[in-house]
Amino acid sequence: xxxxxxxxxxxxxxxxxxxxxxxxxxxxxxxxxxxxxxxxxxxxxxxxxxxxxxxxxxxxxxxxxxxxxxxxxxxxxxxxxxxxxxxxxxxxxxxxxxxxxxxxxxxxxxxxxxxxxxxxxxxxxxxxxxxxxxxxxxxxxxxxxxxxxxxxxxxxxxxxxxxxxxxxxxxxxxxxxxxxxxxxxxxxxxxxxxxxxxxxxxxxxxxxxxxxxxxxxxxxxxxxxxxxxxxxxxxxxxxxxxxxxxxxxxxxxxxxxxxxxxxxxxxxxxxxxxxxxxxxxxxxxxxxxxxxxxxxxxxxxxxxxxxxxxxxxxxxxxxxxxxxx
Amino acid sequence: xxxxxxxxxxxxxxxxxxxxxxxxxxxxxxxxxxxxxxxxxxxxxxxxxxxxxxxxxxxxxxxxxxxxxxxxxxxxxxxxxxxxxxxxxxxxxxxxxxxxxxxxxxxxxxxxxxxxxxxxxxxxxxxxxxxxxxxxxxxxxxxxxxxxxxxxxxxxxxxxxxxxxxxxxxxxxxxxxxxxxxxxxxxxxxxxxxxxxxxxxxxxxxxxxxxxxxxxxxxxxxxxxxxxxxxxxxxxxxxxxxxxxxxxxxxxxxxxx
Numbered sequence: 001x002x003x004x005x006x007x008x009x010x011x012x013x014x015x016x017x018x019x020x021x022x023x024x025x026x027x028x029x030x031x032x033x034x035x036x037x038x039x040x041x042x043x044x045x046x047x048x049x050x051x052x053x054x055x056x057x058x059x060x061x062x063x064x065x066x067x068x069x070x071x072x073x074x075x076x077x078x079x080x081x082x083x084x085x086x087x088x089x090x091x092x093x094x095x096x097x098x099x100x101x102x103x104x105x106x107x108x109x110x111x112x113x114x115x116x117x118x119x120x121x122x123x124x125x126x127x128x129x130x131x132x133x134x135x136x137x138x139x140x141x142x143x144x145x146x147x148x149x150x151x152x153x154x155x156x157x158x159x160x161x162x163x164x165x166x167x168x169x170x171x172x173x174x175x176x177x178x179x180x181x182x183x184x185x186x187x188x189x190x191x192x193x194x195x196x197x198x199x200x201x202x203x204x205x206x207x208x209x210x211x212x213x214x215x216x217x218x219x220x221x222x223x224x225x226x227x228x229x230x231x232x233x234x235x236x237x238x239x240x241x242x243x244x245x246x247x248x249x250x251x252x253x254x255x256x257x258x259x260x261x262x263x264x265x266x267x268x269x270x271x272x273x274x275x276x277x278x279x280x281x282x283x284x285x286x287x288x289x290x291x292x293x294x295x296x297x298x299x300x301x302x303x304x305x306x307x308x309x310x311x312x313x314x315x316x317x318x319x320x321x322x323x324x325x
Numbered sequence: 326x327x328x329x330x331x332x333x334x335x336x337x338x339x340x341x342x343x344x345x346x347x348x349x350x351x352x353x354x355x356x357x358x359x360x361x362x363x364x365x366x367x368x369x370x371x372x373x374x375x376x377x378x379x380x381x382x383x384x385x386x387x388x389x390x391x392x393x394x395x396x397x398x399x400x401x402x403x404x405x406x407x408x409x410x411x412x413x414x415x416x417x418x419x420x421x422x423x424x425x426x427x428x429x430x431x432x433x434x435x436x437x438x439x440x441x442x443x444x445x446x447x448x449x450x451x452x453x454x455x456x457x458x459x460x461x462x463x464x465x466x467x468x469x470x471x472x473x474x475x476x477x478x479x480x481x482x483x484x485x486x487x488x489x490x491x492x493x494x495x496x497x498x499x500x501x502x503x504x505x506x507x508x509x510x511x512x513x514x515x516x517x518x519x520x521x522x523x524x525x526x527x528x529x530x531x532x533x534x535x536x537x538x539x540x541x542x543x544x545x546x547x548x549x550x551x552x553x554x555x556x557x558x559x560x561x562x563x564x565x566x567x568x569x570x571x572x573x574x575x576x577x578x579x580x581x582x
Contacts (some may be wrong), residue, residue, distance in 0.1 A: 095451075106459040110409050111409075114409060126416060128462070128465055129503045324577070324579065
């Protein structure tokens with residue numbers, strides 16, 4: 001992961017860095033900044049048995065589950081806000097017993113990646129003390145024991161060893177995560193893998209810094225010189241990144257602040273219609289994922305007019321006149 | 326008297342209550358929860374800071390967001406961070422104790438614990454929901470929480486199928502024993518009534534019922550027995566409150582039905 005040109009095609013990046021059985025994390029949150037082009041490529045390459053670690057990675061996680069790529073998931077939130085209070089393929093897979101799962105909270109998952117990024121085995125928090133998130137394990141003791149990639153316990157409650165008062169001071173320790181690979185979508189990166197995300201960064205930075213391999217897809221590859229002009233706006237360093245792929249509209253149908261809005265027609269109509277029914281879902285995959293070879297072929301299916309209507313207003317960072325229902 | 330919907334009533338009750346308790350920071354989710362926060366800011370407490378767990382802080386939006394990551398929460402915010410910073414600000418009690426978290430859930434029990442994970446057996450659920458997101462985090466650490474709920478026997482239950490977000494757990498002293506720094510739930514706002522929690526027993530009691538229903542009507546929509554003795558009829562929204570809610574808070578009617 002040195003300071004060399006890491007630009008490649010999306011197909012190359014997925015083939016090289018995403019393997020059957022990998023522990024994977026995806027960037028973005030709910031209905032924004034999800035690495036959707038990369039998710040479709042993973043589905044197209046028929047990667048199997050992935051172990052997903054997710055905060056609230058919404059649409060990306062739902063399509064990856066729907067693409068039959070995921071064996072198990074550790075997750076805080078499987079929804080896309082008001083588009084889908086519960087993501088449909090996530091819900092169906094759990095209700096049908098097809099997905100192994102374990103629940104956490106958003107802060108717990110964030111801290112798990114943060115611990116991984118710091119190279120330490122765990123971090124403490126007060127989050128979710130006294131709840132079933134701590135008492136109910138999705139993966140049992142035996143299952144954990146047989147798998148080197150899982151910590152032996154889900155969460156561990158301790159007494160604060162520094163406490164000097166009578167006041168109860170319990171904390172829950174969350175185990176570190178170091179994914180085999182993390183994929184994020186950013187606004188800008190240079191060819192070396194220096195990255196600038198505009199807007200909220202969610203848990204992207206902790207995920208990237210905790211990961212053994214990192215794929216950055218971006219709207220635009222820019223020069224290092226451009227990034228150097230505003231160093232405080234850059235967050236990720238070249239030596240943390242394995243591959244850089246330029247993919248315009250790479251987060252569509254989720255939003256990318258400053259570039260485009262989410263697509264309500266896709267997220268409120270097309271997607272739910274497909275995702276709620278197994279036969280319809282297969283048709284969706286056949287048409288929008290397996291029926292195209294590249295992202296630009298996919299975008300042709302969506303159509304120029306529709307994409308044009310989503311383009312962000314320069315001042316707002318989204319399209320304030322977008323029809324949203 | 327002005328015509329109003331029950332949803333408008335809920336948002337306006339929230340706005341009035343925000344002023345009554347003098348809240349500094351409101352952490353909210355999407356939908357009615359955001360609408361309530363905006364109603365508080367536009368109608369009663371203009372200085373309140375609206376805060377999203379995604380890291381969008383002191384938000385000043387023009388349009389209702391569809392999710393916590395909607396670019397509409399980013400435009401003109403004072404700070405855009407990430408989840409790590411957002412939750413840290415609320416976990417530390419220097420700042421966290423001044424925050425109000427507004428939540429929602431599929432089920433609530435008499436101690437204000439919430440379920441947003443699943444109905445039925447955890448491993449093979451009848452219905453699977455999104456899971457905690459930041460709800461368990463917020464319910465653990467902020468100064469106080471409110472919940473927006475719909476009344477119904479399957480929602481106000483004796484026992485949750487899964488305890489996602491801590492209320493008063495199993496009663497007085499339980500939060501302290503568990504080690505939770507936040508103060509717990511203080512208000513539940515529903516489509517027909519509001520509820521508070523007894524200082525001693527920590528049990529939910531009927532606080533107010535909306536014009537047109539009786540306390541007994543409310544009891545019939547709740548699985549557990551509830552104290553009705555302190556209930557009063559809620560004061561309906563005024564013309565002025567409704568005017569601001571409709572024209573300034575959600576003019577596109579994304580949340581308002």
